[in-house]
Amino acid sequence: MGIRSVLSKPYAKYIINQQRKWASNPKEAQNKILAEITKKAANTSFGKDHKFKDVGSYQEFKEAVPIGDYEVLRAYVDRIKTGEPDVLWPGLPAYFAKTSGTTSGTKYIPITKDSIPNHINSAKNALLNYVHNSGNSKFLDGNLIFLSGSPIMTKTSGIHTGRLSGIVNHHVPGYLRSNQMPSYETNCIEDWEQKVDQIVEETYQKNMTLISGIPPWVQMYFDRLTAKTGKAIKDLFPDFSLFVYGGVNFEPYKAKLFESIGQTIDSVETYPASEGFIAYQDTMDQEGLLLLLDSGIFFEFIPAEEYFDENPTRLSISEVKTGVNYALIINSNAGLWGYSIGDTIAFVSTAPYRVVVTGRIKHFISAFGEHVIGQEVEKAIHAAVQEQSQTEIIEFTVAPQVTPDSGLPKHQWFVEFGHQPEDVERFANTIDVKLRQLNSYYDDLITGNILERLEIIPLKKNAFIDYMKSQGKLGGQNKVPRLSNDRKIADQLIMHRL
Structure with missing residues (x-):
């Protein structure tokens, strides 16, 4: 040694x-x-x-x-x-x-x-x-x-x-x-x-x-x-x-x-x-x-559903609960005060205080009132990968399709696979079922025939690398957003579909 x-x-x-x-x-x-x-x-x-x-x-x-x-x-x-x-x-x-x-x-x-x-x-x-x-x-x-x-x-x-x-x-x-x-x-x-x-x-x-x-x-x-x-x-x-x-x-x-x-x-x-x-x-x-x-950081937490309210609830560490989605606020010896870093977290333990990152305040889909967050889509795709275990995901992102050429509006999942699932339709259905379990608003929209089941759009190899390169954001600490409430990323990626 x-x-x-x-x-x-x-x-x-x-x-x-x-x-x-x-x-x-x-x-x-x-x-x-x-x-x-x-x-x-x-x-x-x-x-x-x-x-x-x-x-x-x-x-x-x-x-x-x-x-x-x-x-x-x-x-x-x-x-x-x-x-x-x-x-x-x-x-x-x-x-x-x-x-x-x-x-x-x-x-x-x-x-x-x-x-x-x-x-x-x-x-x-x-x-x-x-x-x-x-x-x-x-x-x-x-x-x-x-x-x-x-x-x-x-x-x-x-x-x-x-x-x-x-x-x-x-x-x-x-x-x-x-x-x-x-x-x-x-x-x-x-x-x-x-x-x-x-x-x-x-x-x-x-x-x-x-x-x-x-x-x-x-x-x-x-x-x-x-x-x-x-x-x-x-x-x-x-x-x-x-x-x-x-x-x-x-x-x-x-x-x-x-x-x-x-x-x-x-x-x-x-x-x-x-x-x-x-x-x-x-x-x-x-x-x-x-x-x-x-x-050196004093943390505050705002219940995520109140974040955009005029006077949201602000909580210190002793006031938080497990299982609640919070916007993370910091005050620090870097001179940042009441500063929202844009992330949402949830506590999984309070003895000691441990957190998981659940998404970004501004990265969500709510084109139809569903307010789907990052943690939900990641859990849903993980369930689908576990069901068809040979599947490998390189990268993915999700966007709404409000005006499809035919049929009802839906969510489109743009996925670059390392190995495709044996049955892409079953893969999509597993994601859909899991997402409906995790998000009651999304479930209501599917049940009420406001949305149809999500669509998986497989992408060509290096689709996300090419996209990030086109944006000048290849490498380093840059990350692809999991969710968008618009089509800016989707309209670029659609050109890379298989």
Whole structure:
């Protein structure tokens, strides 16, 4: 065993002991965060505008700070972009994480000196939880790869600006840099396909033990490794034992990914966002991700059905219930206040608080009043894959067809298969039945002959890669929306049908 794997075990035990302390006192941990961040931001422009010096309780905080998305904070961020200090957080941010939003265009998310540990330590602690729970630490002695965006930065009034994954790359601990792949030069390649090809060249003869990235882009890497060598991933990397992922539900990709590897291996799920690292998998045998209540973020939760109300209910951690769909709101030491990150979550446990991501606030189908969400379509397609187990899903998305050439309106499911189901009609019927079980509104529309059964539209190979490439969003942290309430994506994909 190498020094990294040996030392990781006592360190992991220490981290888990610290984690248990705050996880067993969630309300206290969150109240402490709220008091700390409002006190520190009291003399900022935002703090003065919202009278942080008078805030002494969560109730007073709710009365002082409105809920909003990036547009609500844009005027403050624009001032920071000119170089003005003490706007949302004392001083200037260390970085801007630059992201592309569907409604706000390019967003500049501040990352401060105080918030950097949230991103870095949370990723590290996710791995240490795995080491502690599994006893496997050997992967730390081999080569590790993080498929991410370019670490190249620009400057915005002197503030380093780039993709979150690129920013994080600059903070990889020194003890891991010596075995981190790919090389810095390769990581800087902007064209994703060229980058993956170069990563293949650099890694196919290495002892890769941990691979991390968003599943569809890792699949692309695996496909090109196999195309070059003719070998399954387990034969190329016999010591590859841990896959770390985040950003999307793993279930639709799992069968194809493990087939490419040639065996099942351990995996760790994480929930990172530009706005903050939200949660990570802390157990190997229980559902959900541990919500990070002691990492510089004070969380609020709005029942999803109230999100667009004028005065929605705002809840703290001690007020939430399991099985309810909530919009996730953060207040943080990055200077984000009452900030809706756009995700919906549900709690599967309150001792400790573990969550699953259920979808996006603005990614749903309700063209007919059904309000189908991401979690429902993923559960439905998973049921169909389980019934016809040879089926492999590369990617899929769902859109309404309001004006079909004939028949009733319906939902259209655009699916790129790795292996098609033996019976596509039965596959569609299984999805439909499961979705009707999960969503009573959808069931009513089918029963009332307002909608007809959903339609599966199989797509050609690489249809989604070609679509993402056409949008300039191939690779990195970019994801295909599971659901759309319009036909913008569907009308592009229909040209790739088989």
